[in-house]
Amino acid sequence: MSRPAGWRPIAWLLPGCGTLAFLLALTGLSMGGLLRQAPEINFSEVLADPYIRQVTLFTFWQAVLSTLLSVGLAIPVARALARRRRFLGRSLLLRLFSLALVTPAIVAIFGIVAIHGRQGWLNQVLGAIGLDGGNYLYGLTGILIAHVFFNLPLASRVLLQSLETIPPETWRLAAQLGMRPRDVFRFIDWPVIRQALPGLAGLIFMLCFTSFAVVLTLGGGPRSTTLEVAVYQALKFEFDLGKAVLLALLQLGLCSVIALGVLRFGRVENMISGERRFFERPDRRTWGGQLVDGGALIGAVGLVVLPLSAVAAAGFNDKLWRVLADPGLWRAAGQSGAIALTSAALSLVLGWGILTSSRALRHRLFHLRSASLLEVSGSITLIVPPFVLAAGLFVLLRQWSDVFSLGFYLVILINALMALPFVLRILGSAMHQAAEEDERLCQSLGIAGRRRLTIIDWPKLRRPAALALAIAATLSLGDLSVIALFGTQDFQTLPLLLYQRMGSYRLDEAAVVAAFLAVFCLLLFVGLERLFGAPTKDQQL
Amino acid sequence: MTLYSILYKRTGVKCILSGLSALSVATLLSLSGPVLASEADKKELTIYTYDSFVADWGPGPAIKENFEAQCDCTVNFVAIDDGVGILSRIQLEGENGQADLILGLDTNLTQEAKETGLLAPHGLTVEQLAPVAAALPVAWEDEVFLPFDYGFFAFVYDKDSLTEPPTSLKELVDGPADQKILIQDPRTSTPGLGLMLWVKAVYGDEAPAAWEKLAEKAVTITKGWSEAYGLFLEGEAPMVLSYTTSPAYHMVVDNDERYKAAAFSEGHYMQVEVAARLKNASEPELAQEFLTFMLSPGFQEAIPTGNWMYPVIDLKDSLPAAFETLVDPAVPLQFSPEEVKESRKDWVAEWLQAVAK
Numbered sequence A: 001m002s003r004p005a006g007w008r009p010i011a012w013l014l015p016g017c018g019t020l021a022f023l024l025a026l027t028g029l030s031m032g033g034l035l036r037q038a039p040e041i042n043f044s045e046v047l048a049d050p051y052i053r054q055v056t057l058f059t060f061w062q063a064v065l066s067t068l069l070s071v072g073l074a075i076p077v078a079r080a081l082a083r084r085r086r087f088l089g090r091s092l093l094l095r096l097f098s099l100a101l102v103t104p105a106i107v108a109i110f111g112i113v114a115i116h117g118r119q120g121w122l123n124q125v126l127g128a129i130g131l132d133g134g135n136y137l138y139g140l141t142g143i144l145i146a147h148v149f150f151n152l153p154l155a156s157r158v159l160l161q162s163l164e165t166i167p168p169e170t171w172r173l174a175a176q177l178g179m180r181p182r183d184v185f186r187f188i189d190w191p192v193i194r195q196a197l198p199g200l201a202g203l204i205f206m207l208c209f210t211s212f213a214v215v216l217t218l219g220g221g222p223r224s225t226t227l228e229v230a231v232y233q234a235l236k237f238e239f240d241l242g243k244a245v246l247l248a249l250l251q252l253g254l255c256s257v258i259a260l261g262v263l264r265f266g267r268v269e270n271m272i273s274g275e276r277r278f279f280e281r282p283d284r285r286t287w288g289g290q291l292v293d294g295g296a297l298i299g300a301v302g303l304v305v306l307p308l309s310a311v312a313a314a315g316f317n318d319k320l321w322r323v324l325a326d327p328g329l330w331r332a333a334g335q336s337g338a339i340a341l342t343s344a345a346l347s348l349v350l351g352w353g354i355l356t357s358s359r360a361l362r363h364r365l366f367h368l369r370s371a372s373l374l375e376v377s378g379s380i381t382l383i384v385p386p387f388v389l390a391a392g393l394f395v396l397l398r399q400w401s402d403v404f405s406l407g408f409y410l411v412i413l414i415n416a417l418m419a420l421p422f423v424l425r426i427l428g429s430a431m432h433q434a435a436e437e438d439e440r441l442c443q444s445l446g447i448a449g450r451r452r453l454t455i456i457d458w459p460k461l462r463r464p465a466a467l468a469l470a471i472a473a474t475l476s477l478g479d480l481s482v483i484a485l486f487g488t489q490d491f492q493t494l495p496l497l498l499y500q501r502m503g504s505y506r507l508d509e510a511a512v513v514a515a516f517l518a519v520f521c522l523l524l525f526v527g528l529e530r531l532f533g534a535p536t537k538d539q540q541l
Numbered sequence B: 001m002t003l004y005s006i007l008y009k010r011t012g013v014k015c016i017l018s019g020l021s022a023l024s025v026a027t028l029l030s031l032s033g034p035v036l037a038s039e040a041d042k043k044e045l046t047i048y049t050y051d052s053f054v055a056d057w058g059p060g061p062a063i064k065e066n067f068e069a070q071c072d073c074t075v076n077f078v079a080i081d082d083g084v085g086i087l088s089r090i091q092l093e094g095e096n097g098q099a100d101l102i103l104g105l106d107t108n109l110t111q112e113a114k115e116t117g118l119l120a121p122h123g124l125t126v127e128q129l130a131p132v133a134a135a136l137p138v139a140w141e142d143e144v145f146l147p148f149d150y151g152f153f154a155f156v157y158d159k160d161s162l163t164e165p166p167t168s169l170k171e172l173v174d175g176p177a178d179q180k181i182l183i184q185d186p187r188t189s190t191p192g193l194g195l196m197l198w199v200k201a202v203y204g205d206e207a208p209a210a211w212e213k214l215a216e217k218a219v220t221i222t223k224g225w226s227e228a229y230g231l232f233l234e235g236e237a238p239m240v241l242s243y244t245t246s247p248a249y250h251m252v253v254d255n256d257e258r259y260k261a262a263a264f265s266e267g268h269y270m271q272v273e274v275a276a277r278l279k280n281a282s283e284p285e286l287a288q289e290f291l292t293f294m295l296s297p298g299f300q301e302a303i304p305t306g307n308w309m310y311p312v313i314d315l316k317d318s319l320p321a322a323f324e325t326l327v328d329p330a331v332p333l334q335f336s337p338e339e340v341k342e343s344r345k346d347w348v349a350e351w352l353q354a355v356a357k
Helices: A009-037 A043-048 A050-083 A090-102 A105-116 A121-128 A140-163 A168-177 A181-209 A213-218 A227-236 A241-265 A287-314 A320-324 A327-363 A368-377 A386-397 A403-445 A449-477 A482-486 A494-503 A507-532 B002-010 B014-031 B060-071 B083-096 B107-115 B130-135 B169-174 B190-217 B225-233 B246-253 B284-294 B303-307 B321-325 B337-356
Strands: B043-050 B073-080 B101-106 B146-158 B181-184 B218-222 B239-243 B259-262 B268-278
Touching: A009 A241, A009 A327, A009 A368, A009 A386, A009 A403, A043 A050, A050 A090, A050 A140, A050 A181, A050 A227, A050 A241, A050 A287, A050 B337, A090 A140, A090 A287, A105 A121, A105 A140, A105 A213, A105 A287, A105 A494, A105 A507, A140 A181, A140 A213, A140 A287, A168 A181, A181 A241, A213 A227, A213 A494, A227 A241, A227 A386, A227 A482, A227 B083, A241 A386, A287 A507, A320 A507, A327 A368, A327 A403, A327 A449, A327 A494, A327 A507, A386 A403, A386 A482, A403 A449, A403 A482, A403 B083, A449 A507, A482 A494, A494 A507, B043 B060, B043 B083, B043 B284, B060 B073, B060 B284, B060 B303, B073 B083, B083 B101, B083 B107, B083 B190, B101 B107, B101 B190, B101 B284, B107 B190, B107 B268, B107 B337, B146 B190, B146 B246, B146 B284, B146 B303, B169 B190, B181 B190, B181 B225, B190 B218, B190 B225, B190 B239, B190 B268, B190 B337, B218 B225, B225 B239, B239 B259, B246 B259, B246 B303, B246 B321, B268 B284
Parallel strands: B043 B073, B043 B101, B181 B218, B181 B239
Antiparallel strands: B101 B268, B146 B239, B146 B259, B146 B268
């Protein structure tokens, strides 16, 4: 093979290999920390421990129920949206669905408490007509409501997109045959939906299985605790390193099995094949259909839109100025902002490193397998839950230093890793597309190194890079997971502050913090996008 | 990206927004810098304690002021959820912790805390402890921990919404399932731990069965005392696990006789709250000075109307009259610190399992 000037394989492979080594070292250290603390683990004994068994079962059970509910409800919602392409507020609803996907978990949880809590909107309405809803939120019900909030929009959007791939010819045929709505669903909708289901359900199951913030806040005691929360409690409540390590390893094992299963079933983006086409469906005019669709849409509004509006509405209360005048809020905001920006930058650097090398592997050396392996390695946090990673580093580092004073850096590091899969996904597709267009040109002109970065790559990739940066920063800003372990009186982030306000049931103050955090997330997102993304042209993404 | 498209389409003010956000990010970054110590030349005493101790209405602020007046130092209270959390925190930090003193464990945890090897003896003589010996209902022989207040756990109820409170723990346990209560988690909170031991003292091996019934009645199991009491005052449940002394707060501060502690015939579990200094304290002399101060009126007078517990020295007339009207537990129940140390893990595991059912 001829090697044009400027082509130095080492230089291209170094960033990826360096990143990979960094990721592996970090995971290895964390695992080492866990295993060292648990020299002799008797797994049969662990499985016999009734509490651990209960926690494991509950973790599975709530994930199964959450998945069934989210997907089950998403089917009628997606069909309603596919059948009714023109109703007032349709595009607003879809946008709110997207908003729900990026709302920080703890903010959404606040919204759910504001609707479903003891003093919530729903109980007030019920109270007005003389009924008592009681205290149903804390426990399994609350966990399910929250998981549906996050996953119903996701599932509905994916299913809607697959329904939209049904070609117009099919609909013409269905109209000619005079198919009844039931048959339309059975013979046309269902086969398309069924194709998307395994990947979708697997993804949602995985998300619910490792859910931390929701279970921590709405779990309501030992009765409804998942493995991830049990690791946290064993560390922070009981200082039982052995138990924490056991639970973490158990979680790790189960997650790897599930993740492999999900990968086998295919990723979400592969679930939708074919062009999206729109056609007036023949089954939209029946009375029954209109009733069902109306019900589904109202249900979706109640489950998803109401909590979001509650966040916005509840923020303006008489505590507003008092909370905003509290220097603690601004200090937490400052620390959150610093963490978000640093971890997003780190995530982008790591992602860029991996992608530069995988691009060289793919387009120059044609090692497709190792290229995708390298990319998959960046998604390590999908298999090793961030909390397990944090727990490992925690037990390792505490031997040498005051872990709480290192908390700031650990949170940055782990948040960066957590955002890495998203960075890889956003930047990756753009990078490969660009490479297909430019690779030969660069090769023949011998453009490489920094010159390639500034002349060729940056102009094309600045938009996806800015988007990746913005998403990573927003994720990190709203995250409530490892910060729960490392947070102290002096080291607080906004999500932790919100969690504490909710924990002490000071809901008025929590409302202000929730709204503040939501606004901060929006500003950060738009700010980063605008600052680094291309300033001109219509950039519809 | 979806978030982006919403904003992009909708806002004509995107430039303003981005300018604003850049500005706010810059401000926040500058704010987030390390908080500089206020006065560099002043020594700082770091005390880990629980949150209600340092609350505005708690004893912390007055005690801080009184001690700072005599020590020429700054008292830095670090609030941790609740008593048991303080122990976990120093264990997590190990030898590299920041605390000079821990304040707010109780005798149920002292043995375990001592065995961490992180604590130093209090060094007070028998003569110095004589006022405590006279006021505290139990003898004090601990060489590491010093008591700073004591009280008795009790279920506090609102007599307007609960006319016939249970008269014994057994009556509460066997009472109707819709008799809702608020309790705390023994893994984080000393009252929660106290209730677990109380049930153990009364029920022995039958405790898990009793817990299954109690858990049915619990609206929620909170991490600390403050959360549970806050929920109780908001009317989430008619009964809450607290202290026999809690009604005094409402009598003195709110002039309200509505809240009462239910007297239980089996007796009430006693809590002695304690403090100790750390071996690796960065200010050992200050910590020692604080321990001596803790047994003086400057500290103790803040206890009855701040922490709403009994002081460990005789305050004579400074004790509010309301304290005379409280439930006086005929039988104080208590396990020895060694017994608790021996079995706490097993009992917590047993509790977890019973409650999780």
